[in-house]
């Protein structure tokens with residue numbers, strides 16, 4: 250059994266009261282590690298350490314040196330990528346094939362934002378006042394808190410840390426209580442890279458016990474949150490009371506839209522990757538498949554045949570395609586939604602039950618599930634399931650497809666499958682979402698903004714937008730006049 254400690258102010262520590270909690274391998278069902286169960290006092294210690302680091306060596310470092318440290322961290326992640334990927338698989342049940350790709354890609358975030366660190370440039374403004382020099386500075390916000398969901402713990406933490414550190418902030422990271430191990434392993438590398446003590450602190454534990462005190466802490470300037478819509482709402486309300494900045498990456502119910510003119514072989518693969526990759530436990534899941542009437546029966550039939558062959562099993566095997574559900578509450582929730590869909594009158598064409606194949610071991614698996622004849626007003630089409638459950642909906646033409654796609658409280662992503670150039674260019678403008686993929690699905694890059702419209706969130710991660718989310722602008726005025734003019738008149 251592995252015993253983890255948290256990183257606060259450069260020291261590996263237990264929770265102040267010594268309490269711990271366990272983490273489980275979703276495939277074997279066995280507890281494999283214990284972690285400190287942090288509380289308010291630990292949150293306070295971590296914020297103090299981050300506040301102290303903000304005034305120390307970190308703030309005196311040139312932006313170029315800061316960037317170089319992030320590039321060094323990138324090299325260490327690349328060195329240990331296989332080990333980090335295996336920890337994610339063990340703690341999360343993610344597929345090793347996907348984790349090798351995802352963790353192998355993380356260094357690029359630190360290289361990109363490390364490179365940006367010394368390109369945060371203010372401007373000299375041609376100000377409309379005589380004898381006045383005015384310029385802007387973009388400064389860090391201060392102590393930032395990163396709170397992450399369980400589905401891609403390292404990626405979600407890196408999405409916040411890379412731009413936030415490049416901008417000169419310090420951090421307290423609180424990973425999900427279900428999947429904290431990889432963030433602690435990552436923190437070990439940050440220490441090895443020479444990032445000064447207290448710049449990255451990691452506390453582990455539960456949302457109400459240590460997450461809430463972090464969000465409430467008066468010395469915290471910003472919350473970068475990835476998680477559920479309800480969690481985001483709670484955090485945003487608390488942040489508002491303290492006038493804190495917040496970036497919220499929340500849920501989705503994304504429409505993947507297939508037109509009759511699409512390359513259907515590719516569209517089938519796109520629909521599958523939209524919902525069964527990562528066992529559907531992804532915010533951008535294309536969980537509503539909108540298919541044009543004239544090809545609906547043929548397309549859904551092909552989809553069922555393809556999904557039937559998906560290989561379920563041990564996520565450590567490179568050939569596995571669908572892994573276990575990560576957490577027991579999520580497993581229960583997925584099965585409840587399957588019952589809801591059946592009760593609403595959706596037609597279950599595939600799956601719709603717990604998977605009990607021998608290759609599923611002791612894991613909690615749900616059979617890849619496809620519902621047909623779903624109406625967009627059904628709960629299965631409106632609420633996020635976060636599992637391998639697809640709702641297929643018919644549409645007639647462009648207008649109806651857009652109207653169904655936009656008829657959602659969420660607005661994270663959408664997919665379009667078409668060979669028509671006009672559609673490929675015009676329809677993305679009409680979709681109320683933050684990300685549109687045309688003839689592809691589920692691509693992300695450190696270079697391209699990621700985030701949602703409507704209840705899918707606020708702010709953007711990745712790309713130039715992300716670094717701005719961790720900066721505030723100061724306007725500096727210098728008079729070059731010999732004499733101060735009339736003090737009772739605004740200049």
Ligand code: NAD
Pocket residue numbers: 396397398399400401405423424425426454455456457459460461462464475476477478479480481483484497498499500501531532533633635661701705706
């Ligand atoms: P969650 O909201 O239950 O928990 C997220 C994090 O918030 C956890 O670390 C949790 O401990 C913490 N937390 C809970 N209550 C808190 C409180 N009162 N104060 C502070 N912290 C608190 O979400 P989850 O179940 O871990 O994640 C699944 C959700 O995340 C899904 O809705 C999914 O769509 C979303 N998600 C979104 C994105 C995105 O980029 N848009 C990416 C991944 C996941």
